[in-house]
Amino acid sequence: MPELPEVETVTRRIEKLILGKKIEASEIYWKRTIGGISEKRFDKLVNGNKIEKVWRRAKYIFIQLSSGASLVVHLRMSGDLLVKRVSTPIEKHLRVRLILSGGKDLRFIDTRKFGRFVHHQHESEVLNRLGPEPIDSDFDIESFYQKLKKSRRMIKPMLLDQSVLAGLGNIYVIETLWKAKVHPLLPANKLTRKQAELIILSAANVLKKAIAARGTDLGDGVWKTGAFIPKVYGRSGEPCIRCGSKIVKIKVAQRGTDYCSVCQQL
Numbered sequence: 001m002p003e004l005p006e007v008e009t010v011t012r013r014i015e016k017l018i019l020g021k022k023i024e025a026s027e028i029y030w031k032r033t034i035g036g037i038s039e040k041r042f043d044k045l046v047n048g049n050k051i052e053k054v055w056r057r058a059k060y061i062f063i064q065l066s067s068g069a070s071l072v073v074h075l076r077m078s079g080d081l082l083v084k085r086v087s088t089p090i091e092k093h094l095r096v097r098l099i100l101s102g103g104k105d106l107r108f109i110d111t112r113k114f115g116r117f118v119h120h121q122h123e124s125e126v127l128n129r130l131g132p133e134p135i136d137s138d139f140d141i142e143s144f145y146q147k148l149k150k151s152r153r154m155i156k157p158m159l160l161d162q163s164v165l166a167g168l169g170n171i172y173v174i175e176t177l178w179k180a181k182v183h184p185l186l187p188a189n190k191l192t193r194k195q196a197e198l199i200i201l202s203a204a205n206v207l208k209k210a211i212a213a214r215g216t217d218l219g220d221g222v223w224k225t226g227a228f229i230p231k232v233y234g235r236s237g238e239p240c241i242r243c244g245s246k247i248v249k250i251k252v253a254q255r256g257t258d259y260c261s262v263c264q265q266l
């Protein structure tokens with residue numbers, strides 16, 4: 001499943017190719033992808049617009065149009081964006097295609113169909129639901145710590161909650177907790193300020209490394225370009241590279257969670 005580093009990678013890949021291009025037509029191959037509006041309406045909203053800005057926030061890609069509205073893309077399980085020549089035969093799992101000026105198109109491919117490619121009049125409709133990102137240069141550790149102090153939720157699901165902290169998915173939360181030496185089941189209000197700070201520093205470090213490596217190769221055949229190698233995720237049964245103890249796997253809020261029972265104690 002693409003997480004922040006993978007989404008950043010896709011954003012950087014398409015940005016230069018579509019910036020300044022005009023949308024000449026749209027083709028919808030799977031209606032649910034565009035979020036429940038009619039193809040005709042979608043066409044009317046996007047056609048004739050110039051693409052003014054392409055950027056990422058959390059796991060969303062924003063394609064800002066000259067109308068002031070944005071196309072907001074969420075890759076979910078298996079989505080991907082490609083830019084190709086219009087004449088290139090279409091893919092089996094193509095869900096949306098925008099024909100652009102200059103002979104190329106933007107394709108949203110999504111095998112499992114959970115991804116979304118939705119027109120939003122105002123970016124704030126999406127942005128207001130998102131917490132800060134650990135890699136934000138002005139990240140406010142004190143207000144993050146205050147949020148933790150008020151909650152008895154386990155730290156792992158709390159870090160996955162995009163309204164608390166944006167951009168971390170399962171893999172990078174597992175990596176972050178291991179790096180910060182925090183047990184995934186620790187109640188949020190039991191963390192010290194030092195631990196809260198360590199979590200943010202670790203998350204930023206993990207995300208930056210993963211972005212530089214263009215994401216993780218998840219081995220699921222969906223995301224193959226990344227070179228980031230997790231240190232604990234998917235390594236249960238293997239020795240912890242820090243202390244040599246065995247990495248164990250438990251379920252936390254329905255998600256598989258690898259951790260070191262010696263480095264990360266309750």
Ligand SMILES: [Zn+2]
Pocket residue numbers: 240241242243244245260261262263264
């Ligand atoms: Zn360890």
